[in-house]
Amino acid sequence: MSWVSNFLTSSIGKKLIMSLTGLFLISFLVVHLAGNLQLLANDGGKSFNVYAYFMTHNPFIKTISFGLYAGILLHAIQGILIALKNRSAKGSRYAVSTGANASFASKNMALLGTLIFAFLLIHMGDFWFKMKFGAVDMVAYDGIDYKVQDLYDKVLTSFKNPLVVVAYLVGLIALALHLLHGFQSAFQTLGLNHKKYTPFIKGMGVIFSILVPIAYAIIPIYFFLFK
Amino acid sequence: MKLNSNIPDGPLDTKWTNYRSKMNLVAPNNKRRIDIIVVGTGLAGASAAATLGELGYNVKAFTFHDSPRRAHSIAAQGGINAAKNYQNDGDSVYRLFYDTIKGGDYRSREANVHRLAEASRNIIDQCVAQGVPFAREYGGLLANRSFGGVQVSRTFYARGQTGQQLLLGAYQALSRQISVGNVEMYNRHEMLDLVKVDGKARGIIARNLLTGKLERFAAHCVVLATGGYGNVFYLSTNAMGSNVTAAWRAVRRGALMANPCFTQIHPTCIPVSGEYQSKLTLMSESLRNDGRVWVPKKKEDVMAIREGRKTGNDIPEGDRDYYLERRYPAFGNLVPRDVASRAAKVACDEGHGVNQTGLAVFLDFADAIQRYGKSEAISKGMSNADKATITKLGTAVVEAKYGNLFEMYEKITGENPYVLPMKIYPAVHYTMGGVWVDYNLETNVPGLFCLGEANFSDHGSNRLGASALMQGLADGYFVIPYTIGQFLSKEIRTPKISNETPEFIAAEKETQERLNKLLNIKGDKSVEEFHRRLGKIMWEYCGMARNAEGLKKGRQLIRELRKEFWSDVFVPGSTDEFNPELEKAARVADFMELGEVMIVDALTREESCGGHFREEYTQDGEAMRRDDEFTFVSAWEWDENEPILHKEELIFENVELKTRSYK
């Protein structure tokens, strides 16, 4: 299988891993957002808590979630390795730096990625860790014959803390910038560049990178201001 | 010395085929034991090194550049001629042969030129197979365009970058041979001497330009493909690094310099703008298809333009002198290069030059823009289009045809050539002269071959457009791989040549001493300054028009300059490091010797032919060739005091010598 290892250690192979894991994480963003927007439903957290129970107990989803963790780690570790290798390939930097030839985001993907990763740690520590190992109150709903964790309540208290809200907003801005370059870049790495379709992909990328983080941002802002 | 051109017998059109069929060959097992040195990796050198490698010889290739891809062949714009007759317009090998002989003003060898025309067809095939992206028609077949001096459309091209694409083709073929080990490539190595053993060329001394160390390289034979010497004029369209050193070192070792005074001055270059100018940029000959050349008739208009009070557009039609159309009504703006250049010089000498230096004429596209604009308007059904619309439409057509050239012009001059007429002036472009070679491309030194612009063989006293690329590749791909066998077949018993022999050691020592000498002068003037002054002397006295008095004066001045150089030049740094100033100093030193031989040659050739125009030899203001006395090649042997002339008679069996007329 030397051809496989050859490929995976080649520059294009390494970038392919970034591209595929990136696209996978992009698809996760959509699913995660769809679920989380239930926080805005005015039902005292019922639909959100039931959804959260489903997501943590369905065996199929649980399997997928391991894939997700792996995807995040692979994207992050590979990203760091690539950034280190690229840094050493460049050697020294120019005395005069210019923003004239490439966007800020494209030149700072590793930095943005690190910010996003830091945000993820806060985010998961706040909810996922507490849900798995901490004490989250149980709550029962009519028509459901089992108790579920009241994660909604946890969200409510977290987003009353302005520091948490700011951290989320910073994380989401980093995500927006990361996506702004990453979305179309993933397609370019896959070799999907076409005179007719590429402008469409790029347009989609911009819309996605702006709308999705805004939609995410609505949640902490809404909770902070109105709950 | 009796010069034998070794032209094979038989009728012209079968000479090469018959000769090739009967040539001595080197068997594959022997080829592996034979070493060949190729110096220079432009079109001729790279194609030769690649092809010889493919045949199985051990090739060592040398370039002073950091990569073979930088050779100045890369800058050729227009195209490459080939007698393919794809356009069904009556082209043939004979017609290409005839046009080249005539264009060269009957100062080249019939047999060589015919072989060139034959090979031209294979070149196109070879280059297409290598992936050269020539221009194509909508049907997917190769496109052609026409060039000056011929009546058929036989020029193949790749936009304005034909030289680049052909060179990259040869470079890639060479790279392939390097990758399989048939060619050993020595980048950043400059040949500084030729080594002869028992009268035969057996190696070179090259300086590793990175370390500064001299290195000895031995081989069974040496091939020079080191380009032309136009930089003897300092300002030329050649690259800054183009030089005569390799060829000149060979001449110092006994090779002969043939027709050195035959230099081509290209009429359409961007004029000199100031003292600091380092090189001149060519604007393709194709511009003369649509541009009209003129100068103001009145001196007061000339002054107004020079002082910036008026532009070309302010001069009314009646006050313009379209001198080419006036003097040569039959060919107009499309007269051959040498004629157009001299006419520009005459206009400027009479005080009509249109820039601050007084050395520029207008090349005006206003008429073409209007003409194309009107026809576009009609084809778009706009019968009453106003002037602005017509100008806009016409500008678009001109842009489609010459956009990249106009853009280059604007980058360099800062003027918009769509609005203001271009300013142009002739500049040194190509050297038809070069190292003397016989039909086998072998010099008078056995085992020393010379290809491409570096030799003298195919263009006579004037080269036609799009023929330089053709000759470089013909020599490299299709001539030398055969003819080198004539020499090497006698060398199969010669063991590997050692680079430890006294000849090599002595040559290395001499070269080192010469470099040390340059460094130890420690004078006050830069190499650049001497080069500039040399260029001025050459341009003034051995440029577009020459006369005996000027040439004699020029010779005197060069001798003085040479003396001054060797006592007052300052070369910084040392010999054992990367030292571009030292490289330049050694090259300029050689240019100063070559310059003298060029002048002596020009003085001896008492006729006007092609690029060589002697003011004393004219008829009704036009060049007067003197076939009775000068139908020969002047091959010069170097001598410090008085170069020695050897003559090779040119015999025309197939072509009748006529006077070129463009009136």
Add this chain to the structure above:
Amino acid sequence: MSDMNLTLKVWRQKNNNDSGRFESYQVAANEHMSFLEMLDVLNQTLIEKKEEPVAFEHDCREGICGACSMVINGRPHGPQGGTTTCQLHMRHFKSGDTITIEPWRAKAFPVIKDLVVDRSSFDRIIQAGGYISVNTGQAQDGNAIPIEKDLALQAFDAATCIGCGACVAACPNASAMLFTSAKVSHLGLLPQGEVEHSKRVQSMVKQMDEEGFGMCSNTGACEVECPKEISITNIARMNRTYMGSVFGSDKTV
């Protein structure tokens, strides 16, 4: 003709072992000079003072040989798009400007002296497969294979690469993907080059990686600075054909 007084901050480095530093120089120029002619003036004054002139690479001075290689105020070949340093003229600068001049920066382009770098890694990438394997004399007639005009033009656009290395210099990762992909595209697009395309793309990428160039992160800086305006479409094409070759052919290089 207006005169300009400029301050140059030029990278001076004796050789590859030297660590290098900036030196400041005053130079008088005028707006009609090319950038390199302005450096010629500087060198002339240095030589007159018996100092070492600044070493920089240059040859054709008409934008085609690819020899010139300097980063001017942070931009390879300077501020004007689609232009090599030799074609850049001083009218794009103002009197009183300070201009910083540095060599290409990339591990795979070690500095030889001052502004001169070693770009032989590019040659080795071409040697790894940037050619069509046809010996002299083997070719069929030039018109035997018709090639669609647009396709020939696309191949030509990729083939206009001058091998200057500005793409690598501009790339924050010092990646040589634009250079390599331009050659892969030029040859792969043509039917003549299609034959060995599969092996070529693997060999050239392998060599590119071995030379120590960085990885492409699609910043697009290369195509902005490329003096021949070669598009990163070529990079996508190479990615695609590389993966196609690795997974779709039986070749392993």
